[in-house]
Amino acid sequence: MKMNESCTLNKVNLHYLNHYSYVSIKGDDAMDLLDRLTTNDLSSLKPMEHIYTILTSTKGKMIDLLSVLKLEDQIILGCSKNALKTILEWIDFYTFGEEIEIVIDQKDYESSMMVFGDNAVKLFNKTFDLDMSLIEGKSMYVAFNSNSDGRSKILIINKKYYHTDHYEIYSTTSILIQLIQLFSKKEDFAINLMNDQEFNDYRISNNIPVYPSEINENYNPLEAGLKKYISFNKGCYVGQEVITRLDSYAKVQNKLVLIKADKQIETDLTFNDANIGQITSHTSEDYLNGVYKLAYIKKKFLNDNHDSFEIQNIVE
Amino acid sequence: MLDKPSAQRDKSGSLTITITSDAVTHIRQFGKIDGKEKANLRVGVKGGGCSGLTYVLELADKPNENEKVINENGLELYVDKKSYIFLAGTILEYQGGLNGKGFVFNNPNAKTSCGCGTSFSV
Numbered sequence: 423m424k425m426n427e428s429c430t431l432n433k434v435n436l437h438y439l440n441h442y443s444y445v446s447i448k449g450d451d452a453m454d455l456l457d458r459l460t461t462n463d464l465s466s467l468k469p470m471e472h473i474y475t476i477l478t479s480t481k482g483k484m485i486d487l488l489s490v491l492k493l494e495d496q497i498i499l500g501c502s503k504n505a506l507k508t509i510l511e512w513i514d515f516y517t518f519g520e521e522i523e524i525v526i527d528q529k530d531y532e533s534s535m536m537v538f539g540d541n542a543v544k545l546f547n548k549t550f551d552l553d554m555s556l557i558e559g560k561s562m563y564v565a566f567n568s569n570s571d572g573r574s575k576i577l578i579i580n581k582k583y584y585h586t587d588h589y590e591i592y593s594t595t596s597i598l599i600q601l602i603q604l605f606s607k608k609e610d611f612a613i614n615l616m617n618d619q620e621f622n623d624y625r626i627s628n629n630i631p632v633y634p635s636e637i638n639e640n641y642n643p644l645e646a647g648l649k650k651y652i653s654f655n656k657g658c659y660v661g662q663e664v665i666t667r668l669d670s671y672a673k674v675q676n677k678l679v680l681i682k683a684d685k686q687i688e689t690d691l692t693f694n695d696a697n698i699g700q701i702t703s704h705t706s707e708d709y710l711n712g713v714y715k716l717a718y719i720k721k722k723f724l725n726d727n728h729d730s731f732e733i734q735n736i737v738e
Numbered sequence: 739m740l741d742k743p744s745a746q747r748d749k750s751g752s753l754t755i756t757i758t759s760d761a762v763t764h765i766r767q768f769g770k771i772d773g774k775e776k777a778n779l780r781v782g783v784k785g786g787g788c789s790g791l792t793y794v795l796e797l798a799d800k801p802n803e804n805e806k807v808i809n810e811n812g813l814e815l816y817v818d819k820k821s822y823i824f825l826a827g828t829i830l831e832y833q834g835g836l837n838g839k840g841f842v843f844n845n846p847n848a849k850t851s852c853g854c855g856t857s858f859s860v
Contacts, residue, residue, distance in 0.1 A: 458786025480790045480850070480859045516785025518820050663788035663852050 431612035432541035435585075436602060437621045439534045442489075443506045444592065446528040447497040451520035456497070459516055459660050460488060461643060463653035467492045470561045472579050474651045476643045477509060482664030483639045484646065485512060487631075491561060491579060491592075498531050498592065502633035516660070531577060531592035535601070538585040545611055546578065546589070549604060556580045556589070568600050576601070584630055623709035626716055629680050629737040635702045636678055636716060644668055645676045645718060647737030676718040678702075683731035684713055691717060691731070698723040755781065755808055755815055755825055761832040761841060762811040769797055778814040780805075781830065782821035787857025789850055791824060793843050824860060 447456070457464040462475035469492055477485040486509060489500030501509050510524065537545065546554050550564050561579040568574040577592040591598065606613045616624065631637050631646045642665060643652055652665060668674050676699065691699040699719035705712050714734070724733065757765075757779070769777025780798040783791050801807050801816040808815040817825060828845040832838075839855065848858035 455785060458784070458792075480788075516790065518782060518784045519818055520784070658787045658792070658852075658857065660786065660790045661788065 432544055432610055433539055433612045433614060434537060434541050434545045434605070435539045435614045435616055435624075436605065437536040437538075437616040438598065438602075439536060439590070440618065441503050442500055442534060443503045444498055444500050444528070444531050444534065445506070445510075446525040446531075447499055447522060448495065448525070449520070449522035452497055452522045453492065455513070455517065455520050455522055456488075456490060456499075457656070457659070459513070461652040461659060461661075461665070463656040464490060465656065469494045472559050472561055472581060474581075474583060476648060476651050477512060478643065478659075478661035478665065479639060480661055480664075482642045482661040482668065484637045484641060484643055484648075485509065485639065486633050487637055487648065487651070489581070491577075500534065502637075505633055529594060533593065533595040533598050535591045535598045536584065536588065537591060537605075538588045539614075540587055541611065542587045542589050545605060545608065548608055548611070554578075558582045566601075566604075568597055584625060584628070619706050619708070622703070623705045626703050626705050627680070627709070627714050629678075629716070629735050631678055631716065631737065632703075636718075641676065641678075641718060642668065642674070644674045646678050649738070675720060677721055677724060678737040679717055679719050679724070679733050680735040680737065681715050681717050681719075681731040682713050682734050683715060684711075685730070687730045691719060691728075693723050693726055693728060754827070755810070755817065755822075756829045757810045757813060757815060758829065758831040759811050760834075761830050762813045764832045764834075764841075765797070765813060772797055774799070778816065780816045781825065782818055783824045788852035789857040789859040791859060792857045794821075795841060 453464055453467065460475040460477050462473055464473060464475060467473055467490070472489065472491045475488050475490055477488055479485060486501050486505040491498040513524070543554055546552060550566055552564065556562055556578065558580050561577055563575055564578055565573055565575050574597050576597060579590050579592065581588050581590050591601065602615065605611070625632060629647070631648070636646055643649065644665065654666065689701045690697055691701065699717050701715045701717045704715040724736065765777065765779050774797060777797040778799065780796045782794040784794050786792050798816055805816045805818050806822055808817065824847055825845060827847065828843055831842050831844065833840065833842050842855070845858060847860050849860055851858045
């Protein structure tokens with residue numbers, strides 16, 4: 423594995439998504455039901471297109487951020503592994519006679535690997551002998567010769583959640599392992615296989631909320647900086663009235679921010695003895711001594727000068 | 739202010755769904771517009787709407803398999819079993835006039851409703 427080599431090499435980051443589950447949803451009413459339950463407009467999604475949408479409670483709080491990929495004959499719904507049971511219960515509760523079938527243990531797209539960085543497309547082109555151009559929200563099938571299964575098919579999706587050039591490959595676990603080996607052998611590329619800790623450091627320092635630390639039922643999507651995954655034109659969905667009112671009347675109470683704190687600070691943030699927010703995640707000691715943290719802070723305290731930390735970015 | 743109608747029960751004492759005679763009259767009128775001399779009604783619930791559950795109303799000729807049939811004021815009311823859990827005790831009425839809302843579900847199971855009244859939560 424080539425790690426941190428010369429800058430003449432094309433650096434590409436890989437991260438195997440251990441903490442996500444992918445279920446297949448079939449049936450004529452599947453997309454309509456998901457559209458009625460979540461924040462983004464799924465109604466015009468075409469086959470091979472992907473969109474992020476947020477499952478919210480009736481109070482407009484976040485259950486999870488969902489990844490919805492529409493294929494010809496099914497939807498591949500991606501969600502946090504630990505939220506899957508809740509999400510399935512949620513869908514079941516709101517299903518009344520709709521034609522919908524959920525396959526939890528589908529095998530074709532059981533695993534996903536992120537490929538990101540400015541050279542991700544170059545790596546795909548070199549590995550699969552392509553001239554790939556995949557705009558955000560689009561996906562494509564790619565075939566390659568795998569060691570164990572002969573000619574294998576994988577699915578590449580341009581997602582843009584973690585990085586401008588954020589692609590994910592959906593396939594079986596064994597094929598993804600082979601792909602990591604294949605990518606690592608490519609000359610001219612420095613493949614950085616991120617473990618969970620390195621990826622967590624990366625996503626925190628890039629202001630990216632995840633379940634359950636930032637995406638949970640204590641906060642709404644506007645507080646988490648996920649407004650881009652809300653359609654304000656689609657009509658009703660669960661939690662829509664609350665979210666629209668919060669946005670229209672500027673009633674959002676908290677904002678997710680990236681803070682820098684050089685010394686150890688308490689999880690509960692205070693200002694003049696008043697509670698002003700809470701730290702939700704922090705980078706590891708290995709990454710710049712763990713000084714970067716994500717925190718929800720009450721909006722009215724965002725412009726104050728804080729002794730113990732410095733606000734770097736508001737997550738938008 | 740009008741009191742919310744109390745939940746209705748059938749002869750066995752079970753909660754049922756009631757339709758006022760005025761609502762039946764209007765359902766019949768809508769049926770005639772649709773070319774149905776004796777239209778019946780399917781009521782139900784589906785997921786969605788601001789508060790989570792949305793009322794469904796449609797004219798129907800006959801019940802689907804596994805639907806409960808309720809006879810009310812000469813009208814047959816068809817409701818699937820899962821929807822019935824959320825609608826038991828409901829009184830369906832019709833509010834006409836300039837300020838009227840049309841068909842209104844007075845549902846004792848609804849804890850909250852959205853602003854437009856088309857969805858509810860339990």
